[in-house]
Amino acid sequence: RKKIIIDTDPGIDDAMAIFVALQSPEVEVIGITTIYGNVYTTLATRNALHLLEIAGRSDIPVAEGSRVTITKGTKLRIADFVHGADGLGNQNFPPPQGKPIEESAAAFLVAQANLYAGEVTVVALGPLTNIALAVQLEPAFSKNIGQIVVLGGAFAMNGNVNPAAEANVFGDPDAADIVFTSGADVLCVGLNVTHQVVLTDADRDKLAQSNGRFAQYLCKILDVYFSYHHDACNMNGVYLHDPTAMLAAVVPSLFTYTEGVVRVQTSGITKGLTVLDNRKKRFDEVTGWTDKPTVKVAVAVDAPEVVKLVMQR
Ligand code: BDR
Ligand code: CA
Numbered sequence: 126r127k128k129i130i131i132d133t134d135p136g137i138d139d140a141m142a143i144f145v146a147l148q149s150p151e152v153e154v155i156g157i158t159t160i161y162g163n164v165y166t167t168l169a170t171r172n173a174l175h176l177l178e179i180a181g182r183s184d185i186p187v188a189e190g191s192r193v194t195i196t197k198g199t200k201l202r203i204a205d206f207v208h209g210a211d212g213l214g215n216q217n218f219p220p221p222q223g224k225p226i227e228e229s230a231a232a233f234l235v236a237q238a239n240l241y242a243g244e245v246t247v248v249a250l251g252p253l254t255n256i257a258l259a260v261q262l263e264p265a266f267s268k269n270i271g272q273i274v275v276l277g278g279a280f281a282m283n284g285n286v287n288p289a290a291e292a293n294v295f296g297d298p299d300a301a302d303i304v305f306t307s308g309a310d311v312l313c314v315g316l317n318v319t320h321q322v323v324l325t326d327a328d329r330d331k332l333a334q335s336n337g338r339f340a341q342y343l344c345k346i347l348d349v350y351f352s353y354h355h356d357a358c359n360m361n362g363v364y365l366h367d368p369t370a371m372l373a374a375v376v377p378s379l380f381t382y383t384e385g386v387v388r389v390q391t392s393g394i395t396k397g398l399t400v401l402d403n404r405k406k407r408f409d410e411v412t413g414w415t416d417k418p419t420v421k422v423a424v425a426v427d428a429p430e431v432v433k434l435v436m437q438r
Contacts, residue, residue: 126153127271128244129374130237132190132230133367134162134251135172137208137350141435142250142367143173144339147180148438149375154182155237155245158230160190162251162296163204164212167192169251172212174221179342183223190230190255196299196391204292207353214346231258238269246272248374249304250367252296253277257303267309276370277301278315278387278399280422290397291316294389298397302389305399311420313387314370315399318380321428322369325362326351328436368435373423376434381425386415 129152133139146154157177159169170189177183194201209215228236234255237245247270249256256273259266277293278301284290294301305311329347332340347363354360373380385403390396401422402415409415 127151127246127374128153128155128241129246129248130156130158130234132158132160132247132249132251132255133173134160134164134169135176136163136212136250136367137214137346138365138367139163139250140176140213140346141343141365142248142371143176144180144343145368145371145435145438146248146375147182148338151375154185156186156188156233158188158190158233158255160230160251160255161192161201161203162293163208165192165201165203166190168212170225171221174223174225175218178221178223186233187223187225188228188230188233189225191258194252194297194300195254195257195303196297199297202286202296207350209349214349216345230255231262234259235263235266238266242269243271245270246274246374248371249273249275249277250370252293253300253304254297257300260303260307267307270309272310272312272374273304274312274314274370274374275304276314276319276367278313278422280315280317280399280401282317284397285316286397289390289395291399294399295397298389298391302391305387305389305420306417308418312373312382312423313399313420314373314423318423318426319364319366319369321426322365322431323360323362324365324432324435328362328432331436365431365435369426369431372431372434379427379430380423382421383424384419384421386417387420387422388414388417
């Protein structure tokens with residue numbers, strides 16, 4: 126079974142992605158690392174511990190991540206208006222019993238990649254600070270880590286923070302650029318793919334009828350996420366960003382990919398923009414900014430199958 130570490134800012138779609146992973150026989154979750162994004166890092170840690178308790182999997186270690194960006198002068202953008210003030214649909218769940226391990230997220234990522242060289246997939250569902258810190262901490266990290274699947278970017282389409290940027294890349298653009306140019310085996314799953322994967326109002330009604338393992342819990346926390354999509358996006362459903370990225374790690378055959386250099390705009394009005402250069406022959410004599418290792422970028426997805434698997438699992 127593929128070993129995975131989930132780097133996450135839970136977050137309602139993060140919660141769904143974590144549950145999908147725990148229910149997937151193809152993978153073994155060997156740890157969760159936390160990051161700011163939908164909530165501040167300390168709350169992300171509490172939520173990760175809480176979700177593992179809900180799942181009866183408190184045996185899985187949680188390592189707390191960075192509280193600050195690598196990008197200088199960046200104020201954290203917390204998406205409480207999408208996920209609720211607690212990140213989990215304003216449900217006021219009691220605090221978890223468990224505690225994070227002593228090791229930082231970056232140190233944990235480095236250690237696990239060393240221990241199981243080439244075998245660990247990181248599924249990164251928030252801003253990429255912890256992964257970039259791991260790259261900086263250990264020069265061999267990008268070789269030791271098996272793959273990094275990133276929910277991040279918006280390739281040749283509008284973003285969801287500003288017209289250019291997707292939220293996780295916008296959250297720490299320098300970190301994203303470090304990860305994308307690190308030479309690791311990176312797969313980006315961006316909005317160009319996840320905006321095709323919608324859990325509809327009707328699907329939610331089916332979940333509400335279900336006595337499946339996580340159905341009732343998810344229906345509670347999903348209300349806030351549905352309201353946001355109804356009001357702000359005029360949708361009769363919600364985007365399944367993080368569960369889609371999770372399934373790119375679990376069932377890669379559901380996606381098709383292109384490959385090229387991805388760079389991130391780290392400042393200015395297009396801060397967080399991801400630029401993909403997948404020309405057969407890259408030529409960039411003037412500035413050389415695409416003279417970097419390539420990454421994979423998902424370009425198509427079997428959306429009905431992803432929704433079906435999320436519902437089933
Ligand atoms: C991403 O931003 C977060 O709000 C979601 O959890 C997802 O990871 C979508 O842009
Ligand atoms: Ca997320």
